[in-house]
Structures are given as C-alpha cells and as structure tokens.
Amino acid sequence: MQKREVKMAKKKINNKKTKAKKPKKRITSLKKAKNTRIKKQKKKITSKTKIKNLLDKMPEAAELLFDAGLFCVGCPMSMNETIGQGCKAHGMKKKEIEELIKKINQKLEQ
Numbered sequence: 001m002q003k004r005e006v007k008m009a010k011k012k013i014n015n016k017k018t019k020a021k022k023p024k025k026r027i028t029s030l031k032k033a034k035n036t037r038i039k040k041q042k043k044k045i046t047s048k049t050k051i052k053n054l055l056d057k058m059p060e061a062a063e064l065l066f067d068a069g070l071f072c073v074g075c076p077m078s079m080n081e082t083i084g085q086g087c088k089a090h091g092m093k094k095k096e097i098e099e100l101i102k103k104i105n106q107k108l109e110q
Helices: 002-042 051-057 061-067 083-089 094-109
Strands: none
Touching (some): 051 083
16 A cells, blocks of 8 residues: 555656646747737838738728829739739839838838
8 A cells, every 4th residue: 555655646746747847838938929929010011011911900001002003902903912013013113112112111110
C-alpha cells in the first residue's frame, strides 16, 4: 500500500508542475496577439493592397479614388483587384499611382 501511495503522490506533484507551466504559455500568446494587432494597425497601404480591403479599412479613401478618376466603389472588379491593377487599367502612370498611394497613406495617418 505504501508504494502505491508514493506513486500517487508523485503523480500529483508532476501534475501540479505541468499545470503551473500552462498559464505562462497563455500570457505569451496574449502578448503575441497584442503585438500583431499593433503591427496590423501600423501597416501601410501599397499598390498590392486590394481595393476592397482599402475601402473596408478606410471608407474615406473612396473620395481620393474618385478624385483620381477611379470609380471603384461600385465596380465588381474591386473585390479582387489591387490598387495598382485598377490604376493601370484606367491608364495611370507609375508616378501617378505612387502619388495616389502617398495621399491615401497620409490620410490614413491622420
């Protein structure tokens, strides 16, 4: 009987040790989650950003797109098309695309 009791006591001690480690993992995963949220907020718009994602993130960007001659808000292609693709399809040059993206990022920072 004593050997059995000793084994049971050792199992309880081992279980307590493993249980103590689990909360630490949760804390680190929460820190990682907070860090990824912060990184996502700082992410800038590029020519590879999809128009739909841009308008979901920043609806006021539609005004800048309208000023540039892009009426992507009602276009079904905007769901899968990037800003760069849409601009090229409307005949914009590389410099014009870069200027538009700068304006969008400036408005995003405000």
